[in-house]
Amino acid sequence: MSTERAMVVVGAGECGARAVFELRDAGWTGPITLVGAEDVHPYERPPLSKAVLTGDAAPVPVRDADALREADVEFVAGVAASDIDRDRNELVLADGRRIPYERLLLATGASARxxxxxxxxxxxxxxxxxxxxxxxxxxxxxxxxxxxxxxxxxxxxxxxxxxxxxxxxxxxxxxxxxxxxxxxxxxxxxxxxxxxxxxxxxxxxxxxxxxxxxxxxxxxxxxxxxxxGVGAVPETALAKNAGLAIDNVENGVRVDDRLRTSDPDIFAAGDCCSFPHPLYGRIRLEAWRNAHDHAVTAARNLLDADEPHTAVPWFWSDQYDLNLQIAGLPDAATSEVVRQRSDGVETRFGLGADGTLLSAAAVGTGNAVAKDVRLAEMLIAARAMPDPASLADPDTALKALLRAAKSTPQPA
Ligand SMILES: Cc1cc2nc3c(=O)[nH]c(=O)nc-3n(C[C@H](O)[C@H](O)[C@H](O)COP(=O)(O)OP(=O)(O)OC[C@H]3O[C@@H](n4cnc5c(N)ncnc54)[C@H](O)[C@@H]3O)c2cc1C
CATH class of the missing domain: 3.50.50.60 (FAD/NAD(P)-binding domain)
Structure with missing residues (x-):
């Protein structure tokens, strides 16, 4: 194992495994170590309750097995990280090994409640x-x-x-x-x-x-x-033992909008952390896209990009022939507008008290809801305050509302 200072990532799930590739994409040429408690190559969790259960499909890797080797990532599998020696900037593994880090990313995810x-x-x-x-x-x-x-x-x-x-x-x-x-x-x-x-x-x-x-x-x-299936609990033991700020057991490792923990050399991302969002306040998400988006922000900020994380939450679920998609957080809304298309697909938009679009939720067969929810996500990102009547009217294109939002300065 290298003793040169490295970027070290704990947790080889969706977020950690993406983050190591993002580090390379962002220009880090030094050593990278990925530590995963599971004794397998990083894999996608969403298919586990879908194609992997229904058929004989094999689990899907986050990236294929050769990719980690080609990216020159040292992958330590089947060993949990047990402690962080913050005085020496070293990660301690359960088998006693110590890995020095320049910066550390905790992507320890969550476990089933x-x-x-x-x-x-x-x-x-x-x-x-x-x-x-x-x-x-x-x-x-x-x-x-x-x-x-x-x-x-x-x-x-x-x-x-x-x-x-x-x-x-x-x-x-x-x-x-x-x-x-x-x-x-x-x-x-x-x-x-x-x-x-x-x-x-x-x-x-x-x-x-x-x-x-x-x-x-x-x-x-x-x-x-x-x-x-009664929820998930963020994996915070490592951070807690190391004295890092924790919101509470439910809300995970507390990070700022750069995904930095209370220790400037340690970041946290994905299911394990709570972070401040410009639209929704402090939140913790359990969603594939969030793990992916966090990996990008965290990797860049590990390299001092100093960028806030502002991505709009997005979630999907597949059950039978139904596909459900949600952009934003419906619970944050104070009023609702329903848009019913002629094919019967309904999108339910959530607006804040000041009229800002905060969420969109829809369910339909196949790919029926994808386009409207994607446009809603872009409207939310643009901080759109659409006229509720236009939003409800299926003859008003969401693209037109997006163009209008982009040409009107919105409050920060
Ligand atoms: C069955 C299932 C289906 C899902 N379906 C969907 C879906 O349809 N849509 C959607 O948006 N989201 C879905 N999700 C949620 C999504 O998969 C998660 O949000 C995502 O996997 C979170 O990624 P993560 O990397 O933060 O955490 P995880 O994927 O949980 O990975 C964390 C990894 O860290 C490891 N780890 C923890 N502690 C340590 C330690 N001390 N040392 C070393 N390693 C450690 C864990 O073993 C784990 O491998 C689903 C989740 C599950 C379980």
Whole structure:
């Protein structure tokens, strides 16, 4: 292992693995070390609840195996970083090795939130997905705890494999976090059409032996497989032990708008950190695009570019033939405008109290919603304050609203 000062990245997930390539693209020619706790090549997580579960698809690498070698990145796999010696600028690995760093990026992601119940599986890693796939046999009775994105993608994939699926959600509706109720209702209908038994307003009190779910309604549910998708918890142990500022357990490692932690030589990015956004205040996102966008900003700022991170959040989910997309954060909006196209596709825009566009959410089959949500994302980035009537009118092109927004100076 090199003793020359290096750029060191902890966490070989979406964000960390992208960041090492961005460092090269941004001109860093010195050593780069990528440390990953998992004993595998960096892979994409989104397919794990989709194509990897439904078929025999292999996990998809972030970049192919040769790319890390060609970029001259030293990849230390299967070893967790256990400490940061901030006095000596050294990362300490669980096997005792020490790696000196010029700058350090924490991209430690998040892990599946655990329930205090026995006999429950989770889906976060490639190993989780491959183990689960083997158990999702045709006819298997699958109990999914949690009607959020992971739980619902799992339900759709298990249904596609011929399983009999029940989703148990404690909230009164599915996707209650950050998805407009009408969009969530379309998704709920599609699950019911596919034969999924969706039970909202129902909790799980206990899991008895042999997969018997005891529900808060007093009913019991016999399951062959019980799997929970009840959120993710940011991986902050390393940062916390090193005395770096943490927002709180939920909000992860606290960084500024340059993604710099409370130590000027250490940055954090992706699912593990909370950061200030110019439109939404301090947020922590669990989204593929954010991990990617953070990797770009963090890599550039590791090299002193001193650029703020301002990218508009964007998220997608695929369930059956449905594709759901959200730009911005619907929860930040105080009013809503609905635009209904002649083909039936509805986009729900969220506006702030001053009329600034803050979000757009839509669900449709195939690629139907992609263009409008992409334009909405550009409108949000332009800090557009569109006339609500024009926004609602499908005959007014979103491109025209974007041109208008760009030609009108918007408040910073
Ligand atoms: C099943 C699934 C499906 C998803 N689908 C979608 C989707 O459809 N759309 C979407 O927008 N987002 C989706 N996401 C979310 C998206 O994948 C994540 O937001 C993204 O992976 C975050 O990237 P990250 O690099 O920050 O964290 P992670 O991908 O979690 O990677 C962090 C890595 O750091 C490693 N690590 C942690 N601590 C240490 C340590 N101390 N030392 C060394 N290594 C360490 C971990 O083992 C892990 O490999 C999905 C996530 C999952 C799990």
């Amino acid at each position: 655990r329930l205090p119940l026995f006999g429950v599986s989770y889906l976060r890693s490639q190993a989780d997905a491959l183990a689960l796939r083997d158990r999702l046999r045709p006819g298997a009775r699958v109990g999914v705890i949690g009607g959020g994105f992971i739980g619902l993608e799992l339900a759709a994939s298990a249904t596609a494999r011929g399983c009999a699926v029940t989703v148990v959600e404690a909230e009164p509706r599915l996707l209650s976090r950050a998805v407009p109720a009408e969009v969530a209702a379309v998704v709920a209908d599609r699950h019911e059409q596919a034969g999924v038994d969706v039970r909202c307003g129902t909790g799980v009190a206990a899991v008895r032996d042999r997969g018997v779910l005891e529900l808060t309604t007093g009913e019991t549910l016999d399951c062959d497989v019980v799997v929970a």
